[in-house]
Every structure is written in structure tokens, then in C-alpha cells.
Amino acid sequence: MSASLALDALTKTFDGADHAAVDAVSFSVAPGECLAILGPSGSGKSTVLRSIAGLDVPSSGRILVDGADVAGLAPERRGMAMVFQRPLLFPHLSVLDNVAFAATVAGQSKREARADATQFLELVQLAGFGSRPVTALSGGQEQRVALARALAARPRVLLLDEPFSALDPELRSDMHALLAAIRAQVAPTVVMVTHDRDEAAIVADRVALLKRGRLLQHDVVERLYTRPVSLDVSRLMGGRIELAGVVRDGVHESAIGRVAAPAGETWADGAGVLVVRQEAVQVAAAGASAPEGFVAVDVVVAERRARGPRAELALALTDQAADAPAGSVDGPRLTAEVPASRPLAIGERATALIPRSACTVVAG
Amino acid sequence: MLPIPGPGAAIARARPRASAARDRWMALAFVAPALLIAGFVVVGGIGMSVIQSVGLLPLVGEAEFSLDAYVANGDELLTGLALSLGIATASTVLSCVIGLAAAIIITQGRTTGRVVAALSALTIPIPHLVGAASIGLLIADSGLIPRLFGIPSAVWPDLVGGPWWVAVVLEYTWKESAFVALVVAGVLATRVARYDETAALLGASRARRLRHVVIPLATPAVIVSAIIIFVYTLGSYEVAWLLGRPYPEPLPVLAFRLFTSITLTSRPEAAAVAVVTTLVSLLVVAIGMAMLRRTPLWK
Structure with missing residues (x-):
């Protein structure tokens, strides 16, 4: 049930299109690993998944499963199973017969197929639902049955195409937990398409970030947040702080001053943009000194936006804001998130503490 | 509080x-x-x-309730009913089988599919009367096809006006299979395509997908088409009149002959044949709708 998967310069151009929907995308997925293909709408992520499944024929490039090229193999012979955004349960079959579908079409007797399906219904915590018609299920239950049906096919690679995006947040969390439990029990190789970076961070070991058909970065989730390789990656991962400057002798100089590369890393000399996650920025009282490994920047609160239990602050650098009314400052700004209960009002002075280890420099 | x-x-x-x-x-x-x-x-x-x-609207004489019109041509009515049911059943079954196959070919999206779709679409606007005349000119014993192949009339089977009503069934099948193809292709393309992909990804071969997914999901559309075709071919007059034999007569031909007869008393008999045809049609619609309601998809 766990095979390795590798894409080698996969390219897909649709008939009549000016540019490739997927442009020379390469990555690999280890057996039992969960990879999230993340990207905005139109980034080509679903096309990558459909190409892996054999539903779309690539224009060029190779798809290797356990090292063997699957080009020319029909979808039913690739050993993949896919769960779509819509559950697509066969409406003429009961829940159990839906899960038993793969075994039935493989030639097993109905009794054997149903016995086999029962264990997968138990795996998705729907034991006892087998005799129900699929129309008697809720949205979350339907998606669980779709997952059980796909797993019962014992796919070499399980493909998930935004399977939880139509569910409400609570059901989504349940499905994330269920997927984690399934991974712990049967360790399938999973490739999941999503446009939700939080979901990718929760369920995936690694993320392949796509934009306009190109692979921007393929890395573990944490590094996509903390070590983006480009400004595009930083922005797509929700990074809000960008400070243009120059790197000289491994030290970045910008409006916030000089920031040296974290230990063990080197930044190439030349123009570069320092990026840092807003979640890493701490806000201390005005005049606070920087602890070891932090850069202290005097700031004034320029904007405050509610984010549920948190508040997002736009912080203008004090030397720029000195003569300007609050909220009217142009130029580089910092962003920080604080608990909503912290009484930091617009116009209030403070000190932003930026951990050096959270900083990285990318090309502008 | x-x-x-x-x-x-x-x-x-x-x-x-x-x-x-x-x-x-x-x-x-x-x-x-x-x-x-x-x-x-x-x-x-x-x-x-x-x-x-029932004799309440006679052309001449007193209006009087009577079922005489139903028994006056009893034998012809029963023979006609059996014949009409036979023609309608054969035409419906053949149209549905061929139409479903054509719909599956159309939804494959290849060149053959496009050709079949174009042929089906072209068939729809041609009137049955024109179709019947063309079939007659093509497959009668003196028609174009036997002449083209140099087959003598004596050897050529009685397809037009013969005992098996082949030309009539062929005409209905030609026209109605195109109707089934377009109706079912619409359903397959819009509602079944994603299920077909899902089944393929679960390891189902093309034949298995056809058996386990495509045909079950297309069944309601086929049943609805079958009801329409059966009722139409049961009540249609011109094709059976043009390509059939003079005797026995299918119900619509019998009704029309009685209706246009110079015997004034045969007008109620024509109405009786029409009423029987209507009752059979309503019965077929009821059976068809019951079958439709039994399909899991309808539920």
C-alpha cells in the first residue's frame, strides 16, 4: 500500500493554451510519506494529481512509481485511488458495496468483498453503516466512506484532491485526525492537493508549493514557513514582513538596521529582501533591550486588526513615524501578532523583538 | 419566566x-x-x-350506450394489439440497445464519437414519413440495395411488407436509437463521467465500469426513453401503413381505416380501437414509471 512516487520534469500543456498548466515539475515522495501539493487556484496542482492518476496525459516528463515509469498505463492499472472534493459515492450501491467496489471489480465474490470492506468501514469509524443507502449519510460521513472505499482498493499511492474543502471547520478537524490515525495504522503514501496552507501544515510531512504551473519549493512544512526560497513562497505561505536591503559580508542592512545570518547559514552578498514570519515577532514595552539572538526595533502601532483570539498589528518604524500622524506612514513596516487581550492601541510606542534565527534573505 | x-x-x-x-x-x-x-x-x-x-355520439341515429364497437372487430382488434405490441417491443428494445451503445461511443470523445453524435443529431429532424419512404426505397425487393449488389428480387427477403415487419422495426430503430443516443449521452457526459473516473481509479476495467457503473447510472434515462419510444411506436400510423403488409393491421392502421371508412357505423369502432391503444399506452407508462421508481438512483 506504500510505494515511492517521483515526478521528473512533468509538463502538461492543454490544447490551445498559451502556456503550460504544469511546467517541468519534479519532486519525489517516499513510501508512507504524505505530500501536500499547495498552491492558489489555477496553479496546476489538480492537473499534477490527475496526471499522476492517469486521468490527464502529460505533454512530457515522467511519473515513476517504485522507480517504474507508468506512462501509457490506464488509470485502472496504475494502482492509485483518488478521493475528490465531492465524495462521488455510487448512488446505486449501499455504503458497504461502495467500499467493496474495488474488490468486486477485481473479481472477488460478493461475500468476500463485503467482509473485506467491513474492516475499512471500521477504520473510518463507520462500523454499522454498511447497509445504509449513500443518500442517508451526512457530508462528513460521505467523505469518510469515500476514504474507506479508496483505502479498500489498497492503492500504491492514495491521491486526495481537496477532499475536505467542502466540509465545515469542525468536520475538517475530525477528518485531519482521521487521516493521521489511518496513516499511523496503514501508512499509505499520500499525495494531497489543497489550497489551504494550514491544512497542508497539519496533514503533510512535506509540501510542494506551485504557482502558475511551476514548482516554487518542495520542502518540509516548517522550512516553507521559516526558510522560503523566494518572495513568492514567503507571500504564498502568508508571510507579511518584507524588508528590502543589501547583504554585505553576510549581514543584511535595511530600515531596521543590521541583521546577521543565523548560525550555520550564509547569505550571498548583494541586494536582498529580509523576510521573517509575523508570528515570530514579539512586541515588548518601548525601550526594551534586545535579548541575545534578537534584534530590537523601536516601533509605533500604526494599525490594529482583529483576528479572533489574536490581534494583528502593523508596526511603523519609530524614526519614520516621528513626525507623521498615526496610520499615515509609508515605507517598510513590521507585522506582529499578539493576544487580543493586550491593550496595544494605535499610536502607542513599543519595541519589536525579531529573533535572528527566524530571519532569511531572498532575492527581491 | x-x-x-x-x-x-x-x-x-x-x-x-x-x-x-x-x-x-x-x-x-x-x-x-x-x-x-x-x-x-x-x-x-x-x-x-x-x-x-360507447355509442353516445353516433353520426346517425339515436345515442345509446353500447359496447358493440369494441366487439364488432374483436378478432382484428386482438390481432392488431398483438402485432402493435410486437412492433413496439422490438423497436423499443433495439433502439435502447443501439442508442445506449451509441451514447457510450459518443461520450468517449474520440473521432468516432463525434461522427456518431453528428449522425444522431442529423437523424432527429428527419420526419418518420421521409425515413419510411427512404427505407422502402433502399431495402424493398426492387430497392437500391438489392440492385446495387445485383441480388434478384426472388432471392431478396421480404423486408418491406413481409411477415416479420422488418422494415417497420428498422425505420423506428433508426430514428429512435438516435433519440436514445442523444438523451443518454447527455446524462453520461454530465452525470456519469466523474463516477466513471472514480471507478477507473478503483481498478475497474472498461467492461467492469460499463457493467457496474455506466449502465446502472444510465438506466433511468434509458427507461424514460423506452417509455416514450414504446408509446410512440404503439400509436404511430404512417410507418406501419407505408412499410407493412395490408393484413393483419397494427392498431393505428386499423383505427385510421375504420375512421375513414365509408360505413358510417364504423366511426365508433375506430374510436374503440383508439381507446384500446390509449389504455395500453397508459398501462405501459404506469409500468415504466413503476420501474423508474424502483431504480436506486430515483430513490
Whole structure:
């Protein structure tokens, strides 16, 4: 049930299109690993998944499963199973017969197929639902049955195409937990398409970030947040702080001053943009000194936006804001998130503490 | 203490109900003209036939209730009924099988599919009468095909006017299979394509997908098409009249002959044949709808 998967310069151009929907995308997925293909709408992520499944024929490039090229193999012979955004349960079959579908079409007797399906219904915590018609299920239950049906096919690679995006947040969390439990029990190789970076961070070991058909970065989730390789990656991962400057002798100089590369890393000399996650920025009282490994920047609160239990602050650098009314400052700004209960009002002075280890420099 | 709802709450509840009732009346008002015309034709036509068939609307003489018109041509009526049912059943089964196969070919999306779709679309606007005349010119013993292949009339089977009504069934099948193909292709392309992909990804071969997914999901559309075809071929006159043999006569041909007969008393007999045809059609529609309701997809 766990095979390795590798894409080698996969390219897909649709008939009549000016540019490739997927442009020379390469990555690999280890057996039992969960990879999230993340990207905005139109980034080509679903096309990558459909190409892996054999539903779309690539224009060029190779798809290797356990090292063997699957080009020319029909979808039913690739050993993949896919769960779509819509559950697509066969409406003429009961829940159990839906899960038993793969075994039935493989030639097993109905009794054997149903016995086999029962264990997968138990795996998705729907034991006892087998005799129900699929129309008697809720949205979350339907998606669980779709997952059980796909797993019962014992796919070499399980493909998930935004399977939880139509569910409400609570059901989504349940499905994330269920997927984690399934991974712990049967360790399938999973490739999941999503446009939700939080979901990718929760369920995936690694993320392949796509934009306009190109692979921007393929890395573990944490590094996509903390070590983006480009400004595009930083922005797509929700990074809000960008400070243009120059790197000289491994030290970045910008409006916030000089920031040296974290230990063990080197930044190439030349123009570069320092990026840092807003979640890493701490806000201390005005005049606070920087602890070891932090850069202290005097700031004034320029904007405050509610984010549920948190508040997002736009912080203008004090030397720029000195003569300007609050909220009217142009130029580089910092962003920080604080608990909503912290009484930091617009116009209030403070000190932003930026951990050096959270900083990285990318090309502008 | 629980708050007591004041009159305002009752008004707020009553308003949507009143609005819903008004919407229903508006909808009925919009559909009423079409409903009246259709009702006038269907109920009026059937009603007139029933009244005429039981002797309450004679062309000459006193109006008197009688079932004589139903027994006057008893043998011909039964033979005609069996013949009409045979032609309708054969045409419906062949049209559905060929139409379903054509629909599957159309939805494959390849060149053959496009050709089949174009042929089906071209077939629809051609009237049955023109189709019947063409079939006659093509496959009669003196027709184009035997001449093309140099087959003598004596050897060529009696397809037109023969004992098996082959030309009639062939004409209906040609035209109605195109109808089935387009109706079912629409369903397959819009509703079944994603299920087909899902089944393929679960390891189902093309044949297995056809058996376990495509045909079950296309069944309601096929049943609806079959009802329409059966009722149409049961009541259609011109094709059987043009390509069939003079005797025995299918029900519509018998009804038309009696209706245009110079014997004035045969008008109620024609109405009786029409009423029998209508009853059989209604029975077939009822059976078809019951079958449709039994399909899991309908539920």
C-alpha cells in the first residue's frame, strides 16, 4: 500500500493554451510519506494529481512509481485511488458495496468483498453503516466512506484532491485526525492537493508549493514557513514582513538596521529582501533591550486588526513615524501578532523583538 | 419566566406562509395557459373517443350506450394489439440497445464519437414519413440495395411488407436509437463521467465500469426513453401503413381505416380501437414509471 512516487520534469500543456498548466515539475515522495501539493487556484496542482492518476496525459516528463515509469498505463492499472472534493459515492450501491467496489471489480465474490470492506468501514469509524443507502449519510460521513472505499482498493499511492474543502471547520478537524490515525495504522503514501496552507501544515510531512504551473519549493512544512526560497513562497505561505536591503559580508542592512545570518547559514552578498514570519515577532514595552539572538526595533502601532483570539498589528518604524500622524506612514513596516487581550492601541510606542534565527534573505 | 410571544411574532410567522402561498398561485397562473391547452387536447380527445366508442355520439341515429364497437372487430382488434405490441417491443428494445451503445461511443470523445453524435443529431429532424419512404426505397425487393449488389428480387427477403415487419422495426430503430443516443449521452457526459473516473481509479476495467457503473447510472434515462419510444411506436400510423403488409393491421392502421371508412357505423369502432391503444399506452407508462421508481438512483 506504500510505494515511492517521483515526478521528473512533468509538463502538461492543454490544447490551445498559451502556456503550460504544469511546467517541468519534479519532486519525489517516499513510501508512507504524505505530500501536500499547495498552491492558489489555477496553479496546476489538480492537473499534477490527475496526471499522476492517469486521468490527464502529460505533454512530457515522467511519473515513476517504485522507480517504474507508468506512462501509457490506464488509470485502472496504475494502482492509485483518488478521493475528490465531492465524495462521488455510487448512488446505486449501499455504503458497504461502495467500499467493496474495488474488490468486486477485481473479481472477488460478493461475500468476500463485503467482509473485506467491513474492516475499512471500521477504520473510518463507520462500523454499522454498511447497509445504509449513500443518500442517508451526512457530508462528513460521505467523505469518510469515500476514504474507506479508496483505502479498500489498497492503492500504491492514495491521491486526495481537496477532499475536505467542502466540509465545515469542525468536520475538517475530525477528518485531519482521521487521516493521521489511518496513516499511523496503514501508512499509505499520500499525495494531497489543497489550497489551504494550514491544512497542508497539519496533514503533510512535506509540501510542494506551485504557482502558475511551476514548482516554487518542495520542502518540509516548517522550512516553507521559516526558510522560503523566494518572495513568492514567503507571500504564498502568508508571510507579511518584507524588508528590502543589501547583504554585505553576510549581514543584511535595511530600515531596521543590521541583521546577521543565523548560525550555520550564509547569505550571498548583494541586494536582498529580509523576510521573517509575523508570528515570530514579539512586541515588548518601548525601550526594551534586545535579548541575545534578537534584534530590537523601536516601533509605533500604526494599525490594529482583529483576528479572533489574536490581534494583528502593523508596526511603523519609530524614526519614520516621528513626525507623521498615526496610520499615515509609508515605507517598510513590521507585522506582529499578539493576544487580543493586550491593550496595544494605535499610536502607542513599543519595541519589536525579531529573533535572528527566524530571519532569511531572498532575492527581491 | 419564558417570554410570551406578542402578536408581532405571529405576524412574522404568518408572512412567509402567505408569501409562499402567493408564490404557488403565481406559479400556477403562469403554467395555467399551457396546462389548459394540453388538458383540452388530451382529456378532450380521449373523452371524445370514449364517448364515441360507447355509442353516445353516433353520426346517425339515436345515442345509446353500447359496447358493440369494441366487439364488432374483436378478432382484428386482438390481432392488431398483438402485432402493435410486437412492433413496439422490438423497436423499443433495439433502439435502447443501439442508442445506449451509441451514447457510450459518443461520450468517449474520440473521432468516432463525434461522427456518431453528428449522425444522431442529423437523424432527429428527419420526419418518420421521409425515413419510411427512404427505407422502402433502399431495402424493398426492387430497392437500391438489392440492385446495387445485383441480388434478384426472388432471392431478396421480404423486408418491406413481409411477415416479420422488418422494415417497420428498422425505420423506428433508426430514428429512435438516435433519440436514445442523444438523451443518454447527455446524462453520461454530465452525470456519469466523474463516477466513471472514480471507478477507473478503483481498478475497474472498461467492461467492469460499463457493467457496474455506466449502465446502472444510465438506466433511468434509458427507461424514460423506452417509455416514450414504446408509446410512440404503439400509436404511430404512417410507418406501419407505408412499410407493412395490408393484413393483419397494427392498431393505428386499423383505427385510421375504420375512421375513414365509408360505413358510417364504423366511426365508433375506430374510436374503440383508439381507446384500446390509449389504455395500453397508459398501462405501459404506469409500468415504466413503476420501474423508474424502483431504480436506486430515483430513490
